[in-house]
Amino acid sequence: MLLDPYFSGTKLSWMLANVKGARARGAKGELCFGTIDTFLIWRLTGGKSFVTDATNASRTLMYNIVVNDWDRELLDILRVPEAMLPEVKDCAADFGVTDKDLFGAEIPILGVAGDQQAATIGQACFSPGMLKSTYGTGCFALLNTGKDIVRSKTGF
Numbered sequence: 681m682l683l684d685p686y687f688s689g690t691k692l693s694w695m696l697a698n699v700k701g702a703r704a705r706g707a708k709g710e711l712c713f714g715t716i717d718t719f720l721i722w723r724l725t726g727g728k729s730f731v732t733d734a735t736n737a738s739r740t741l742m743y744n745i746v747v748n749d750w751d752r753e754l755l756d757i758l759r760v761p762e763a764m765l766p767e768v769k770d771c772a773a774d775f776g777v778t779d780k781d782l783f784g785a786e787i788p789i790l791g792v793a794g795d796q797q798a799a800t801i802g803q804a805c806f807s808p809g810m811l812k813s814t815y816g817t818g819c820f821a822l823l824n825t826g827k828d829i830v831r832s833k834t835g836f
Contacts, residue, residue, distance in 0.1 A: 690741060690758065692740075693759060712766070714730070714766045715736040728776055729776030729789075731776070733770065733775075735798065736795075739794065742754050742758065772790065773790070773791075774790060800822045808824050811824070
């Protein structure tokens with residue numbers, strides 16, 4: 681991916697550079713960063729689960745989809761302390777249980793998928809070669825490439 685303000689990694693990098701003490705606090709784990717799913721799960725679990733899934737992590741510009749982990753090189757470039765970042769899980773994983781006080785019982789959170797990737801699942805693009813396109817705040821085309829990573833020849 682290009683270094684682009686579309687991704688939250690560049691925004692986080694700016695905040696850490698421009699908010700006094702933020703980078704040091706982030707390195708100590710005193711500040712946390714996550715996408716909307718991270719925030720919702722954290723709130724739903726009463727702060728017990730600080731997690732995200734790979735689809736949401738991949739949209740931050742800080743996640744390596746090849747190794748399925750935060751990308752140390754990109755974190756260094758953006759100067760983002762890994763201590764700030766949530767644990768990344770597969771879409772179909774145990775993300776914790778809701779706080780009993782919210783719904784009268786603990787409800788397991790067993791799946792998370794974000795934005796365009798979730799729409800791809802909703803459109804049943806399960807086989808390599810299947811594509812979905814969404815029009816809304818932008819135009820997004822996602823292609824199921826199977827196990828093969830297809831790299832852009834144009835830089836986008």
